[in-house]
Amino acid sequence: MTAYLLRRLLYAVPILIGVNLLTFALFFLVNTPDDMARLHLGVKRVTPEAVQKWKAERGYDKPLLFNAGAAGLAKVSDTIFFRHSLAMFAFRFGASDDGRDIAGEIKTRMWPSLAIALPTFVIGLAVDISVALILLFFRRTYVEWTGVVALVAMMSVSSLFYIIGGQYLFAKVWQLAPISGYQDGFNAARFVWLPILIGVVGGIGAGARWYRTLFLEEAGKDYVRTARAKGLSEARVLFRHILKNGMVPILTGAVAVFPLLFMGSLIMESFFGIPGLGSYTIDAINAQDFAIVRAMVFLGAVLYIAGLILTDVSYTLVDPRVRLR
Amino acid sequence: MPVLLWTDALIFLLVAGLAGFAYLVRRHPHLAVPWRRVAADPLAMAAAVVLLCFTAVAVLDSLHYRPALPPGPNGEAQYAAEVNSVLDRALAVLVEHQEKSYSAPFATRLFAKEAISLPDGRTVRDYPRLAWGGAHLADPDRGRAGDIAGKAGLGLALGLAAWLPAAWLVRRRLAAGGARRAVLATLLAVCLVAGVLAVLAPYYHVFGTDKVGQDVLYATIKSIRTGVLIGALTTLVTLPLAIGLGVSAGYFGGRVDDAVQYLYTTLNSIPGVLLIAAAVLLMQAQLETHPDWFETGAERADLRLLFLCLILGMTNWTGLARLLRAETLKVRELDYVIAARAFGVSDGRILTRHILPNVQHIVLISVVMDFSGLVLAEAVLSYVGVGVDPGMMSFGNMINGARLELAREPVVWWQLVAAFLFMFVLVLAANLFADSVRDALDPRTRSRT
Amino acid sequence: MSGRGLEVRDLRVEIDADGGRRLVPVDGVSLSVGERECVVLLGESGCGKSLTALALMRLLPEGAGIAAGRAELDGESFFELPERLMRARRGGRLAMIFQEPMTSLNPVLSIGQQIAESLAAHRRLRGPAAQAEAIRLLEAVGLPAERLDAYPSQLSGGQRQRALIAMMLAGDPSVLIADEPTTALDVTVQAQILRLLKELQQTRGMGLLLITHDLDIARDMADRVAVMYAGQIVEWTSRARLFEAPGHPYTRRLLNVLPSAARRGERLAQIPGRVPAPDAALVGCRFADRCTEVTPSCRTEAQVLREVAPGHWLRCGRAGTAGLAGRAAEAPVVVVAGAAAPATTRPVLELRDLKVHFPVRRGLLQRVAGQVRAVDGVSLAVRAGETLALVGESGCGKTTLARAALRLIEATAGQVLLDGEDIGRLAGEALRRKRSAMQIVFQDPFSSLNPRMRVADIIAEGLAALRPDLAAGPRAARVAELLDRVGLPGDAGGRYPHEFSGGQRQRIAIARALAVSPRLLVCDEPTSALDVSVQAQILNLLAELQREQGLAYLFITHNLPVVAYLAHRVAVMYQGRIVEQGDADTLLGAPTQAYTRMLLDSAPGHGL
Numbered sequence A: 001m002t003a004y005l006l007r008r009l010l011y012a013v014p015i016l017i018g019v020n021l022l023t024f025a026l027f028f029l030v031n032t033p034d035d036m037a038r039l040h041l042g043v044k045r046v047t048p049e050a051v052q053k054w055k056a057e058r059g060y061d062k063p064l065l066f067n068a069g070a071a072g073l074a075k076v077s078d079t080i081f082f083r084h085s086l087a088m089f090a091f092r093f094g095a096s097d098d099g100r101d102i103a104g105e106i107k108t109r110m111w112p113s114l115a116i117a118l119p120t121f122v123i124g125l126a127v128d129i130s131v132a133l134i135l136l137f138f139r140r141t142y143v144e145w146t147g148v149v150a151l152v153a154m155m156s157v158s159s160l161f162y163i164i165g166g167q168y169l170f171a172k173v174w175q176l177a178p179i180s181g182y183q184d185g186f187n188a189a190r191f192v193w194l195p196i197l198i199g200v201v202g203g204i205g206a207g208a209r210w211y212r213t214l215f216l217e218e219a220g221k222d223y224v225r226t227a228r229a230k231g232l233s234e235a236r237v238l239f240r241h242i243l244k245n246g247m248v249p250i251l252t253g254a255v256a257v258f259p260l261l262f263m264g265s266l267i268m269e270s271f272f273g274i275p276g277l278g279s280y281t282i283d284a285i286n287a288q289d290f291a292i293v294r295a296m297v298f299l300g301a302v303l304y305i306a307g308l309i310l311t312d313v314s315y316t317l318v319d320p321r322v323r324l325r
Numbered sequence B: 001m002p003v004l005l006w007t008d009a010l011i012f013l014l015v016a017g018l019a020g021f022a023y024l025v026r027r028h029p030h031l032a033v034p035w036r037r038v039a040a041d042p043l044a045m046a047a048a049v050v051l052l053c054f055t056a057v058a059v060l061d062s063l064h065y066r067p068a069l070p071p072g073p074n075g076e077a078q079y080a081a082e083v084n085s086v087l088d089r090a091l092a093v094l095v096e097h098q099e100k101s102y103s104a105p106f107a108t109r110l111f112a113k114e115a116i117s118l119p120d121g122r123t124v125r126d127y128p129r130l131a132w133g134g135a136h137l138a139d140p141d142r143g144r145a146g147d148i149a150g151k152a153g154l155g156l157a158l159g160l161a162a163w164l165p166a167a168w169l170v171r172r173r174l175a176a177g178g179a180r181r182a183v184l185a186t187l188l189a190v191c192l193v194a195g196v197l198a199v200l201a202p203y204y205h206v207f208g209t210d211k212v213g214q215d216v217l218y219a220t221i222k223s224i225r226t227g228v229l230i231g232a233l234t235t236l237v238t239l240p241l242a243i244g245l246g247v248s249a250g251y252f253g254g255r256v257d258d259a260v261q262y263l264y265t266t267l268n269s270i271p272g273v274l275l276i277a278a279a280v281l282l283m284q285a286q287l288e289t290h291p292d293w294f295e296t297g298a299e300r301a302d303l304r305l306l307f308l309c310l311i312l313g314m315t316n317w318t319g320l321a322r323l324l325r326a327e328t329l330k331v332r333e334l335d336y337v338i339a340a341r342a343f344g345v346s347d348g349r350i351l352t353r354h355i356l357p358n359v360q361h362i363v364l365i366s367v368v369m370d371f372s373g374l375v376l377a378e379a380v381l382s383y384v385g386v387g388v389d390p391g392m393m394s395f396g397n398m399i400n401g402a403r404l405e406l407a408r409e410p411v412v413w414w415q416l417v418a419a420f421l422f423m424f425v426l427v428l429a430a431n432l433f434a435d436s437v438r439d440a441l442d443p444r445t446r447s448r449t
Numbered sequence C: 001m002s003g004r005g006l007e008v009r010d011l012r013v014e015i016d017a018d019g020g021r022r023l024v025p026v027d028g029v030s031l032s033v034g035e036r037e038c039v040v041l042l043g044e045s046g047c048g049k050s051l052t053a054l055a056l057m058r059l060l061p062e063g064a065g066i067a068a069g070r071a072e073l074d075g076e077s078f079f080e081l082p083e084r085l086m087r088a089r090r091g092g093r094l095a096m097i098f099q100e101p102m103t104s105l106n107p108v109l110s111i112g113q114q115i116a117e118s119l120a121a122h123r124r125l126r127g128p129a130a131q132a133e134a135i136r137l138l139e140a141v142g143l144p145a146e147r148l149d150a151y152p153s154q155l156s157g158g159q160r161q162r163a164l165i166a167m168m169l170a171g172d173p174s175v176l177i178a179d180e181p182t183t184a185l186d187v188t189v190q191a192q193i194l195r196l197l198k199e200l201q202q203t204r205g206m207g208l209l210l211i212t213h214d215l216d217i218a219r220d221m222a223d224r225v226a227v228m229y230a231g232q233i234v235e236w237t238s239r240a241r242l243f244e245a246p247g248h249p250y251t252r253r254l255l256n257v258l259p260s261a262a263r264r265g266e267r268l269a270q271i272p273g274r275v276p277a278p279d280a281a282l283v284g285c286r287f288a289d290r291c292t293e294v295t296p297s298c299r300t301e302a303q304v305l306r307e308v309a310p311g312h313w314l315r316c317g318r319a320g321t322a323g324l325a326g327r328a329a330e331a332p333v334v335v336v337a338g339a340a341a342p343a344t345t346r347p348v349l350e351l352r353d354l355k356v357h358f359p360v361r362r363g364l365l366q367r368v369a370g371q372v373r374a375v376d377g378v379s380l381a382v383r384a385g386e387t388l389a390l391v392g393e394s395g396c397g398k399t400t401l402a403r404a405a406l407r408l409i410e411a412t413a414g415q416v417l418l419d420g421e422d423i424g425r426l427a428g429e430a431l432r433r434k435r436s437a438m439q440i441v442f443q444d445p446f447s448s449l450n451p452r453m454r455v456a457d458i459i460a461e462g463l464a465a466l467r468p469d470l471a472a473g474p475r476a477a478r479v480a481e482l483l484d485r486v487g488l489p490g491d492a493g494g495r496y497p498h499e500f501s502g503g504q505r506q507r508i509a510i511a512r513a514l515a516v517s518p519r520l521l522v523c524d525e526p527t528s529a530l531d532v533s534v535q536a537q538i539l540n541l542l543a544e545l546q547r548e549q550g551l552a553y554l555f556i557t558h559n560l561p562v563v564a565y566l567a568h569r570v571a572v573m574y575q576g577r578i579v580e581q582g583d584a585d586t587l588l589g590a591p592t593q594a595y596t597r598m599l600l601d602s603a604p605g606h607g608l
Helices: A002-030 A033-041 A048-058 A080-090 A102-137 A142-155 A159-173 A185-219 A222-229 A234-263 A266-272 A277-286 A290-318 B006-027 B029-039 B042-060 B086-090 B092-096 B140-173 B178-200 B216-252 B254-269 B272-289 B297-331 B335-342 B347-384 B395-407 B414-441 B443-448 C049-057 C083-089 C111-123 C127-140 C145-149 C157-169 C187-204 C215-221 C239-244 C249-257 C296-300 C398-405 C428-435 C455-466 C472-485 C490-494 C502-514 C532-549 C560-566 C584-589 C594-602
Strands: B114-117 B123-126 C005-016 C022-034 C038-042 C064-073 C094-097 C175-179 C207-212 C224-229 C232-238 C306-309 C312-314 C347-362 C367-383 C387-391 C413-418 C438-441 C520-524 C552-557 C569-574 C577-583
Touching: A002 A080, A002 A290, A002 B254, A002 B272, A033 A048, A033 B272, A080 A290, A102 A142, A102 A185, A102 A234, A102 A266, A102 A277, A102 A290, A142 A185, A142 B414, A159 A185, A159 A266, A159 B347, A159 B395, A159 B414, A185 A234, A185 A266, A222 A234, A222 C157, A234 A277, A234 A290, A266 A277, A266 B347, A277 A290, A277 B272, A290 B254, A290 B272, B006 B029, B006 B042, B006 B216, B006 B297, B029 B042, B029 B414, B042 B086, B042 B178, B042 B216, B042 B414, B086 B092, B086 B216, B092 B216, B140 B178, B216 B254, B216 B297, B216 B347, B216 B395, B216 B414, B254 B297, B272 B297, B272 B347, B297 B347, B335 B347, B335 C438, B335 C455, B335 C502, B347 B395, B347 B414, B395 B414, C005 C049, C005 C207, C022 C038, C022 C049, C022 C064, C022 C207, C022 C232, C038 C049, C038 C215, C049 C064, C049 C094, C049 C175, C049 C207, C094 C157, C111 C127, C111 C145, C111 C157, C127 C145, C127 C157, C157 C187, C175 C187, C187 C207, C187 C215, C187 C594, C207 C215, C215 C239, C224 C239, C224 C249, C232 C239, C232 C249, C249 C532, C347 C398, C347 C552, C367 C387, C367 C398, C367 C413, C367 C552, C367 C577, C387 C398, C387 C560, C398 C520, C398 C552, C428 C455, C438 C502, C455 C472, C455 C490, C455 C502, C472 C490, C472 C502, C502 C532, C532 C560, C552 C560, C560 C584, C569 C584, C569 C594, C577 C584, C577 C594
Parallel strands: C038 C207, C038 C224, C094 C175, C175 C207, C387 C552, C387 C569, C438 C520, C520 C552
Antiparallel strands: B114 B123, C005 C022, C005 C064, C224 C232, C232 C312, C306 C312, C347 C367, C347 C413, C569 C577
């Protein structure tokens, strides 16, 4: 088990290097720092001096890979690649284009993101599974057919509609929640319940439908017939046998996305003015702040790989068939 | 002068491909078996009718040309800088009926008060009459309801008249049953809606007008092409990559497999929106620094759309590749592949004759299943600011442009509602159709029933 | 019937199929299982025997339902019981075990939990009392008590089947239905499970309804036998009478198609035609089209089950008439299989100390920590016109051996000699040229043909690869000739595999292998997935081909009667090694190795 985990961690290194190289290539080779400077300073009528100044302020005036002018190790370390790409392995994200420390921002903005993403995820999981189980319990009845069509309809509605519609009704018309904003501590509840509600409702269509197919697949297996042949009640077959087996892929799938909850929800946060990582990312995209986008890409990759490893570990915990070697 | 944009070419290619595939299926009874199940599913057939209508609009909107201008001083032909489509021509009346700014559906006056100078020289602040919407009415406040009802009735009658020959055709071509009833009912609904819109649209702004006074119905219809393109082309442009890498990883195993798995784990590990955002931002920067690449704005928007499809595809292909790899791993161990290897059949031949035909259902399922998600994704990406060109009409841009107006009192709701409604119908139809296709093609779901 | 046991009258099961059609896979089945009695329901695949069992449990799959009939358990009629009450019978006094031990147990619950569930449901036992009873049940089925905490994935197939039996004994059933309980198991394990069932039936006074396709199992286990054909019971009598004086033409045919040492050299009897399609309109006797004793009235009059002798029921219009009293004259005996071993010739294929090892990787750096010795030093030779049977249980390495011999996987060490030439080092074109000399026929007729290719293309594939010089015309002619040779209609070439039955598909697979004129055919369990009547056709075909073309067969199988019937020489394989090898008569008659003896003793048909 330990050997397996170590191996998985080692395996993560080349992937992170790949992500790193890819972002480096995208952000510094395809688009040179000069391009970036011009984009920020305006394409027309920009003096070379202004470009140079912009680059110098951000440390983009160094050579890309090899600094022939420097001495000793600095030949390698005093370069854009080392300063801006490799440094991310130490979670040194540097400063954003407007000069603020990205790592510090991430640390403070993480919590509002979690305050929304975590409850949305947990409640959503519970609701989706319940809906899927109800549909399974009423198999081959009118309830099932109506439910399935309703789920398809719900997943055909744009997520933007849920957000805009929900915000309009609950916050503007009925004034049950503030339209936007955020406060720390217990006051947060006032601000987060509506985004959470919208997130859960918006996710039912796709979520419950997916879990339903998982449960249906389990329901068709031989051991279910054995359970029935033992004379167990339908509820017991459903909850003890089908649910327990169906939960294996559901839980491991949930664990996989769990770390990514830190990244927050882009749209929800931006609509409700939550100062989380999601709105941070969106603002960075709109301001074309490449430093932040780069940092978030790397952070996302790290969290994704953490999710993969957690998935493997959780398999050994919930599925007796799996032994890691 | 006809103009062939990149996406036009691809959409025609796609339609031709679909036709070719349909021909192939008709020729080979064993290929037709699953499709007959789809054809017998009422929901799927109703959805197919709706999808066909949307596709027809998209194709009409892809026949592009630049209108001719009066010949230049030396008699050489001159063309306008704008690129129009056949659809624009058909909807010319909607393009012409430009108002000043917002107006509600079926309104006869603008949404906001303006200073109006009366004939006697005084100015008052009032809601001015619209230039086109209800302009034919002498007294808009009294005759409007009756006029709308009358025109709607005429539209219904026209729709019914158009439906009858279509229904006659359908009855001749399709066998009786639930599926045929569904097709007829859906056709009727489509004809009635189209009839009512066709009669009313020249006199009123059925969905109102937007900030710059453009008819929202026109914008919505124009958005269809963008949605259909993103949904269909995205998977197609990266299909060769997904098939090539996924199948070879599964078939050859070893180093090839390691390399492909590394590639798609790496790509997957970057959050999709961020990868798309990064790529689109970079593309945007490139386009902005090279404004000289394009003759017309349409070409620029088109190339951006194509790039968006490619980038979306880049984040999407990994899923299909993974499925294909897993399926190939299974198929390559089947006895008929071993038998072929016992004959010394070459890898290339085994891949084309044994592996590909037996994993193709996965590709098909993936293409139809991804469609709806991509249409929805466009809206979100456009909201984030990394979607299609802001100048291009799309559901996402419509929503993005309208959402801020929700803060107005009273609210400007019609633009949002129109975009969401059309998008919902398109996505719902795609989802229902995809479900049926998956059930018919996937051996796992088939054995369950 | 009063007293303990199961009594079924006129059971009819209907299925709603696509397009509003209604199928009747079980049509008027009546039988009874008494106390301490074993009744075998015997039939070929698709005859409706499994659906009969599921109907009795009232566990029919979606779309299928009991349309008519009554059933009584211990004197209580239970088809009309509400589901709530039926649940108490199910797994209680009426229990059932299934064919697939690998999938029939819940993978995420321990064996103890799954037994406890039954005890709680039927005997209201909980806590320590349930624990003690579960251990008692485990011991009753021959599993140690510590297996209580094991998960199904930690058990072997036989152990899982024992665990399943323990679960079903928890409700103390008066009748246990066993649906092909040993079909997925190896012969030695099969013998153990059958013995266990017999013993439990005796000690607990339980009725056993055993469903099987295997006549030899029926011979070993049954007190009474019901023979099922196309949804109906055609014969219903005591075991002794069935095997000594079978009444129905179908039963007699079935007994006759079985290969055995006694029939060596004879052509096996075949049952012509095939079972009527499930949706066929059935008038008259359902066997009429395949019956050699058919009369005009058989085709028009529906047959009923009649008692022709005390305790002997037949569904045959000619029952009681003269020709049926004893065995009717059978098809003339033709000598086909090599009764005499062929003259000693040079081996076509020779394996010398062949080894195939697969590395096992472990630890942080995935170092090779050990080897799975799938094939571990095998030497054998197959001569022209000779059949070498390679016998062994699943996992002994016989399929790996075959693939290595064909150079489909690489051997770790040793030599593969084809006509005396070592092909182990050949590669590329040189190897490809050798491939036409040896070909393979697989077990599963469904996965061995590409469903997306026409039959003609399937057969021509080898020609296209190995004889690219052949023009389209001669190639088509060769395909037609092969189709004819394996007994398929001329228009078969234009059709797709799914239109053919299992036996026909196996013929196509044989034709495909023959296309390149091989001298050695590796037959990897070619008849294991087929019904016995179809097995006879394929065995006859293989024997004829060998005689005509002097083919050498490396015949891999676990079916000992087939070996006894077909093989000239036998090699017994166990854990990657050949434990015994020799002349078929000698080896089967007087085995020298303990493993061989155990294998021979385990084969059903010799009594338990």
